[in-house]
Amino acid sequence: MTPGHTPIKQINPTNPPRADFLYPENSMAIPKKKLDRSAGTGAAVFRDTLYTSRTLILADGRELSVTQGAVSVPVGDTLARDYLEQHPHFQPQE
Numbered sequence: 001m002t003p004g005h006t007p008i009k010q011i012n013p014t015n016p017p018r019a020d021f022l023y024p025e026n027s028m029a030i031p032k033k034k035l036d037r038s039a040g041t042g043a044a045v046f047r048d049t050l051y052t053s054r055t056l057i058l059a060d061g062r063e064l065s066v067t068q069g070a071v072s073v074p075v076g077d078t079l080a081r082d083y084l085e086q087h088p089h090f091q092p093q094e
Contacts, residue, residue, distance in 0.1 A: 042074070044074075044081055044084075045071070045072045045093040047070050047093050048089055052069040062080070
């Protein structure tokens with residue numbers, strides 16, 4: 001061994017690295033989920049284009065919190081979803 005050089009770590013043959021770690025093109029692509037407004041489960045996410053943090057008060061008195069520039073509401077919550085869809089500072093995310 002040459003002074004000042006560290007030896008290369010050997011790969012353990014019983015536990016080799018995953019192929020997708022070494023070669024990302026071998027990993028399987030996961031399709032993006034589309035926002036299904038007809039479903040009663042899940043959440044709709046909206047990006048706030050003006051603020052990264054704020055509190056929104058809905059007409060029925062509920063609060064929605066914007067954190068890290070985004071707010072999520074249940075897909076079945078039509079009041080919150082309609083408010084966010086009509087507000088000029090919010091963009092729906094897929």
